[in-house]
Amino acid sequence: MADQIVITEKSSQAKDVRAAIGSRYGIVLPAEGHLIDLLEPEEVVPEWKRWSPILLKPDGLYGTRPAMGGNKAAKLKAIHEALRTATCVWLATDCDREGQLIGQEILEHYDYRGKVMRVLFTAQDSQTIRTAFSEARPNAEYARLYAAAVARRQADQIYNLSLTRTATVVLGRGGRGVIGVGRVKTPTLAIVCRRELEIRNFVPVTYFEVVATAKIASGEFKMRHAPQERILRRDVAEAVAAAAQGFEGPLGVRVEDKRQSPPRLHDLPSLQKLCSARFSWSAARTLEVAQELYDGQGKKIITYPRAEVRYLPESLIADVPRIVAGLQVGQSFRNIPVPTPPVIRRGASGTFHDKGLEGASHHAVIPNVNTVDTLREVWPRLSLDEKKLFDVIARAYLAALMPDFRYRQTTATLDVQGYAFKATGRQPIELGWRAAFPDWQPADEKGDGAALLPTLRDGEPARLHDPIVEAKETKPPPRYNEGTLIEAMQNAWRFVDDEVLRDRLKEAKGIGTPATRAEIIGGLKKQEFL
Known part of the structure; x- marks a missing residue:
């Protein structure tokens, strides 16, 4: 032997x-x-x-x-x-x-x-x-x-079995058979029940905003009166619209040059949330595809997927040139303009942060440096879903090595007899990391805030015309999908009032682990609790 x-x-x-x-x-x-x-x-x-x-x-x-x-x-x-x-x-x-x-x-x-x-x-x-x-x-x-x-395993044995027996004997009384209680499963169910009650008890409120067209020397654009304290009566909104019709006054214009850092690298929860939103995948499906990219025969092109940290150790800075070069051989990533040398961001707001990895046994999910040179051979062996997920992981890595997105934000205000009308727009100066995501449009850049404004000067006269009263309605919070439920499990401290317990849950990164959350949700569905 x-x-x-x-x-x-x-x-x-x-x-x-x-x-x-x-x-x-x-x-x-x-x-x-x-x-x-x-x-x-x-x-x-x-x-x-x-x-x-x-x-x-x-x-x-x-x-x-x-x-x-x-x-x-x-x-x-x-x-x-x-x-x-x-x-x-x-x-x-x-x-x-x-x-x-x-x-x-x-x-x-x-x-x-x-x-x-x-x-x-x-x-x-x-x-x-x-x-x-x-x-x-x-x-x-x-x-x-x-x-x-x-400790985790012993706690599960003691409390899951004790509470399951107690709930079944005291609450069940033969009604449903065994009432399963779990240390992670039951709080997860509670999070969904709490949201369902919020939705069912929600009473919508109608409110009003006023939109008018502003005319200046160089063109026209929309301005909106949407006060923080919402207008709840139509007659009040109509009075604002009447005051705006034909009003002329000086614009207050503020122009700021701003910059936006690239998104963080992915851990498993962020991948599950993104794939749920973008591809309608279950949490289990995301993990299954990631696992195949990690250890599938003839693949092995990403690092350990069950990560719950979005940083890399500083020792991996040395791998950057090789990973970038390996990715850019492929047609999908060839035209992403990663600068030479790449941008290396260290520290809590960056990508490479040793302190951010303390207590964690694995780092963010990235392309595998030792197999990136074989991508051209591996690619034809990947399923469509595997290609989609690798694309997400690779683009996040390349974006993290690119310059900030720089833009000019213009805010125009007009005081209409005490009613504040406002317009906001942004003009890109340098795309930076945005070039890695040609279809990018984050939620906070849709609607009026993303409008392109004509050239504006502070103090120049503007004349309003064609004001419209828009009726809107408050909406209940949305139901969870598997991605947003995993995020809620990760941030379970938000549902707890006790400060000591809140801090402990923050430290523990919520309930469940990257390896078990998909299984917990799947189990609740199988038992018809969800």
């Missing part, structure tokens, strides 16, 4: 690891997700077999036993046999908290006491894997990550 073994999270990962390192670090054995389960309550305390409204919390932690189903028993047996003679184990499971648990819980269950090294990779090509093994660290350095995973 080998004196070293490598444990991966799944068979496809084991295949990639074998291709990268052969048997240099011993035999490579895959898990199949969790190979170890927690004991059921009645296996710990026999009296807990009868359902009653009590807290199912044992003295100490719930013990563990081998998991059942699929090939789990066979895979666990192979690892257990290898552990008998192994003096060193290389844990090469996913780089997140759950990956740490999947690997280490096997060693803890069998009380393994040999040397353990932790291998962390955020891309799954051969070069990245070889580098990760050469830079492996003692697993003891990740004790806190493992403790966090154990």
Whole structure:
């Protein structure tokens, strides 16, 4: 038997690891997700077999036993046999908290006491894997990550089962069968219920705005009276319109040169939100496509997709020229004018920010530097959805390396007998990163604010004509789609009044994780709660 073994999270990962390192670090054995389960309550305390409204919390932690189903028993047996003679184990499971648990819980269950090294990779090509093994660290350095995973799992076992039994016994009374309660699932359902109640209880309010055409020496443009305190009576709006008809007065004109930084790089929640809005994908579909781009056979063209950080470490600045060059070989990205040298933004408002990665085990999702040179060969193998998602990720990366969008914002005001009329417009000076998104039109640049105004001078006379009263109506908040629901889960602190809990939820980045949120929503739909 080998004196070293490598444990991966799944068979496809084991295949990639074998291709990268052969048997240099011993035999490579895959898990199949969790190979170890927690004991059921009645296996710990026999009296807990009868359902009653009590807290199912044992003295100490719930013990563990081998998991059942699929090939789990066979895979666990192979690892257990290898552990008998192994003096060193290389844990090469996913780089997140759950990956740490999947690997280490096997060693803890069998009380393994040999040397353990932790291998962390955020891309799954051969070069990245070889580098990760050469830079492996003692697993003891990740004790806190493992403790966090154990705590999460124990909390789920205690509270999900205790509350499910309590809700079923006290509230169910045989009406619906089991009433499932989950530490993440139930608050997610509550967020949707809360929004539904807001919509059902919403009472629309009609209000009025006045729009008039302003004529100046160089042309005409629309001006609007839309006070912050809305006009709720039509007769008041009609009086404003009457005052505006034929009014002439001096314009107040303010011209400001402004700039806008590129959008942040993507993490999984931002990808799920964007793909839900743009492609009508479910959260699970976005993760599925991203996972295929990450570890699909003959692909591996993006970094680890289950990210919840939108920064990159400063060490990746060195990869910028190679990624840009690799992307610009392709027809889709060839004409995006990334400057030479690219714009490198550091710090909290930038792209490369080491401090912003503290406590995170992986960075924003970007093209894989080690496979970007193969894009031309890989592209024909990608499905249409895979091409769409890679396009989103690649454009965000290129945009982050381009100059700010610069524009001139003009605000014109006219005092009509005490009623303020206003027009705002912007004229691009330098497209900058906008050139990476030819179809870009953010929500805040639609409507009157995006109007092109004629050349205006401060103090020049303007004459209003053809005023119109527009009737508008307040609208309820929209229902969630899967993308916006994931964003709400991420920002769950907004629904909590207790300041300590709000701060804790902010620190924890909400409820659920990038890896589990799509599954939680899918589970609620499957159970017909949503």
